[in-house]
Amino acid sequence: MGDLKSRVSYLKGLADGLGLDESKEKRLLSEIVKVLEEMAEAIDDLQAFSEATQEYVESIDEDLGQLEQDFYGCEDDEDEYEEDFDEEYEDDYDIDDEDLCEIECPKCHEVIFIDEDLVDNDGKTECPNCKAVINLDEADG
Ligand SMILES: [Zn+2]
Structure with a gap:
């Protein structure tokens, strides 16, 4: 998203380079550029937050996978395990x-x-x- 910010900077440079006299048009243009800058900043923050959240979720998922492995004692998926367990249970406690x-x-x-x-x-x-x-x-x- 650094790309978006640099493009907004480029637009700002272009607008300044026009050398416009003080006018309604110049005010409008500089307001638009200002809003674009703030949006780029906000999107950048959101992106960083989203990436951090993604990393956090992945680490939780890894920890949970480890816990499941420890708890069930095998890497089989949960449903298979429960089926096995039911069969064993019936055999042992018939x-x-x-x-x-x-x-x-x-x-x-x-x-x-x-x-x-x-x-x-x-x-x-x-x-x-x-x-x-x-x-x-x-x-x-
Ligand atoms: Zn007794």
């Missing part, structure tokens, strides 16, 4: 598996998952947390 039953220990109130193979014939099992014997018929529900 409590609908028919061989497992979810109960809350009546003694320590720990929610535990019991493999039905480990329940004895009386419907009793041992809490893996506090070792209390749990009667599944009573604890259920």
Whole structure:
């Protein structure tokens, strides 16, 4: 935008070089040049501000990208990651598996998952947390 300012300076020089007598026309011309100078100055300031803002946004974007990478632990885009996460989550926490039953220990109130193979014939099992014997018929529900 320095180009615009130098062109306005050139116009100003041309206007001065006309050697016009004091007149309405000269006043008009010098006012126009003055306004052009101020506009060029304002545009120059805006340009500088815009460039600084652009740089700032880019640095924020870089920092955010780094944060995303640290947080997600990979460079995959966010959507892919969330899909992967959902699948893993379902695999790891599938409590609908028919061989497992979810109960809350009546003694320590720990929610535990019991493999039905480990329940004895009386419907009793041992809490893996506090070792209390749990009667599944009573604890259920
Ligand atoms: Zn327990």
